[in-house]
Amino acid sequence: MANRRVLVKRRRATQNIRKITRTMQLIATARFQAAFKRAVAGRPYTEKLTELTDRLASATTDVAHPLMRSPEATAPPLLVVLTSNRGLCGGYNANVLRSAGEYLRGLESEGLENRLIVVGKKGNAYLQFHGYEVGEAITDISDLPRYDEVEPLASRLMDDFVHGEIGSVHVAYMKFISAGRQRPVIEQVLPLKREFEEGEVPESSSEVEYEYSPEPRELLAELLPATVKIHFFQCFSDASVSEQVARMVAMKAATDAAEDMIKRLTQQYNRARQTAITMELLDIVGGAAALE
Amino acid sequence: MAKTDTFACSVVTPEGVAAETEARFVVLPAHDGEIGLLHDRAPLFCKLDVGRLRIETPDENLILYIDGGFAEMVNNQLTVLTEDARRPDELDREAAEKSLSEAKSMSVTDESSFLARQRALKRARVQLRLLQ
Numbered sequence: 001m002a003n004r005r006v007l008v009k010r011r012r013a014t015q016n017i018r019k020i021t022r023t024m025q026l027i028a029t030a031r032f033q034a035a036f037k038r039a040v041a042g043r044p045y046t047e048k049l050t051e052l053t054d055r056l057a058s059a060t061t062d063v064a065h066p067l068m069r070s071p072e073a074t075a076p077p078l079l080v081v082l083t084s085n086r087g088l089c090g091g092y093n094a095n096v097l098r099s100a101g102e103y104l105r106g107l108e109s110e111g112l113e114n115r116l117i118v119v120g121k122k123g124n125a126y127l128q129f130h131g132y133e134v135g136e137a138i139t140d141i142s143d144l145p146r147y148d149e150v151e152p153l154a155s156r157l158m159d160d161f162v163h164g165e166i167g168s169v170h171v172a173y174m175k176f177i178s179a180g181r182q183r184p185v186i187e188q189v190l191p192l193k194r195e196f197e198e199g200e201v202p203e204s205s206s207e208v209e210y211e212y213s214p215e216p217r218e219l220l221a222e223l224l225p226a227t228v229k230i231h232f233f234q235c236f237s238d239a240s241v242s243e244q245v246a247r248m249v250a251m252k253a254a255t256d257a258a259e260d261m262i263k264r265l266t267q268q269y270n271r272a273r274q275t276a277i278t279m280e281l282l283d284i285v286g287g288a289a290a291l292e
Numbered sequence: 293m294a295k296t297d298t299f300a301c302s303v304v305t306p307e308g309v310a311a312e313t314e315a316r317f318v319v320l321p322a323h324d325g326e327i328g329l330l331h332d333r334a335p336l337f338c339k340l341d342v343g344r345l346r347i348e349t350p351d352e353n354l355i356l357y358i359d360g361g362f363a364e365m366v367n368n369q370l371t372v373l374t375e376d377a378r379r380p381d382e383l384d385r386e387a388a389e390k391s392l393s394e395a396k397s398m399s400v401t402d403e404s405s406f407l408a409r410q411r412a413l414k415r416a417r418v419q420l421r422l423l424q
Contacts, residue, residue, distance in 0.1 A: 041308030048304060048373055052337070052364060147306040147375065159404075210366075213322065213338040222339055223362065226375075233306055 004272045011265040018258035024088065025251035032244035035144055039176070039237045046230050053223050060216045066162045067224050068192045075167035076113040078135075078157070079103065079186075082173035082239040083123030085139055090250030092174060092243055093122040099184040100172040104132065115166060117153075119236075143243075145236040154232040158225055161190045171235045174242035182242040189231055192224060299331040299368035301347055303356060303377050310377035311356065317348040318370060320363050329365055336365040342414050344422060345372065355380055357422050359415065380422045388423065392416035 081100045083093045100123075107114045117136045118124045124137045141149050160166045169190040174182045212219060301315040318329045321343025329336075340361045347354040361374030395412035399405065 038307060042306050044302075044309060045304045045306050045373060048364075048371055052362065052373070056337075151375065210335045210337045213324065213336070219337065219339055219362075226361075226373075229375075230306055 004269060004276065007265055007269040007272060011262060011269065014258050014261050014265060018255055018262065021251045021254040021258060025248060025255055028089075028244050028247040028251055031143065032241065032248055035237070035241040035244050038144060039234075039241050042230075042234070042237060046234065049223070049227055049230055053220070053227055056216050056220045056223060059210075059212075060220055065192070065221055065224050067158065067190060067228060075164050076115050077107065077168045077170065078115045078117065078160075078166040080117045080157075080169065080171045080189075080235075081119065081123050081127070082171065082235060083118070083120030083126075084243045085121045085143075087122060088250060089243055089247035090253075092246035092250075093120070093126070095184045096172055096174050097123060097126050099186060100127075101130070103170070103172065103186050141236070143240060145233070145240055147233055150233045150236050151229055154229040155225075157190065157232075158228060171232070173235050173239040174246070176238045176241045176245070179245060182245060187231075187235065189228060189235070192228060297331050298350060299329075299333075299365075299370060301370040301372075303345070303358070303372045303374065305374055305377050310374075311347070311354060313347065313349050313354065315347045315349055315370070319344075319346040320372070321345060321358065322363070329370060331368055333365050333368075335367075336363070338363055340372070340374065342411070342418050344418065345377070355422070357383060357419060383419050383423055385420070385423050388416050388419040392420065 079100065081096065083096055087093070104114060104116075115135045116127065116132060117138065118127055118134050119138045119141055121139050124134060124139065127134055138153070157166070157169050161169060168188065170186050170188050172184070172186045175185045175187075176182050298314040298316050301311070301313055301318055302309060303311040315329075316331075320327045320329065320338070321341050323339040323341045326343075327336075327338065340358065340363055342360055343358065345356040345358045347356070357376075357378045357380065358372065358374040359376035361372060363370065363372045365371075391412065395409060395416055398409040398412065400409055
């Protein structure tokens with residue numbers, strides 16, 4: 001009968017696991033909603049900023065800004081990798097790290113020196129284990145990154161870039177496309193790409209004569225750092241939304257798997273129990289037959 | 293002819309919309325001094341300084357601390373873009389005092405560190421003034 005006891009024990013353990021993973025799934029769902037709400041709340045700012053930048057860029061001719069100049073060959077490119085502090089989120093970290101690793105190997109094969117800033121404990125553990133030189137490890141950014149946590153880093157990177165200490169800044173993170181789709185991407189943050197097409201400016205705004213204060217050129221010089229910062233912040237907030245989605249999905253799968261297992265174990269247990277009863281009956285019947 | 297004398301006003305930060313209201317009169321802390329806005333103002337686009345944003349709505353006076361940014365006024369729609377916007381009761385006196393003393397002890401070696409110190413000083417001072 002040892003077999004039956006083992007089955008009961010295993011079933012109980014699996015039930016406990018299901019309880020835990022279900023709780024984690026619910027927590028991840030709540031956090032995802034919070035993170036998603038933040039990401040959506042930040043959208044008006046980004047949209048307005050882009051709109052203003054586009055309009056200004058079309059109003060000024062000959063835009064040359066230190067943040068836009070092409071990278072100097074001598075300065076090393078910098079990669080910022082965004083991973084999570086905690087695990088149990090499926091392939092989230094692995095996917096980001098794989099694409100970051102490919103990118104780094106690409107740089108290495110070109111013989112380029114590169115610098116790394118890694119956010120999140122998981123990424124740090126992985127990259128250090130694989131022998132990458134992590135220039136800076138950041139693990140104190142919260143699950144729902146606030147703007148004032150990200151802003152100092154963005155400002156510092158911009159300073160380094162303007163002073164020519166780094167040639168470019170790329171961010172490797174999990175881009176949130178929809179609740180069902182996230183993709184690991186490597187995005188260029190610096191130098192700023194010039195995306196404003198003159199024809200794309202909305203007609204209504206180009207008709208309006210604005211009163212600029214200070215001059216458009218100066219305004220643009222102030223706006224560009226703000227767009228870089230917001231882009232950087234968006235990477236962080238996208239990464240946190242993706243992380244929560246990944247955790248939600250992973251924990252849902254774990255709960256489902258636990259449920260299947262409980263079903264199987266219950267079946268096995270019942271069968272074992274029935275067998276035991278049958279054996280006992282056979283014993284009794286056999287015993288009674290022997291007495292006759 | 294009845295004419296409305298209000299205009300739409302929204303204050304937007306990277307973390308969300310800090311305020312969205314009808315305004316009768318708004319005072320912006322522009323980079324070169326305060327600018328007052330009434331409805332039907334000519335289109336304006338200006339840079340803001342750290343300072344106090346005052347919005348007079350039909351019912352009340354709204355005061356916000358804002359940390360630089362930009363303002364755009366067009367078609368009776370004012371949009372203020374700023375990195376940080378807080379009501380005076382959301383400000384933290386202790387934190388502001390601490391950052392003021394920190395700013396005072398910042399070392400100045402070149403122009404950028406001088407500007408950083410000036411900015412930090414201004415931020416802390418504006419916050420403290422709003423708390424009074």
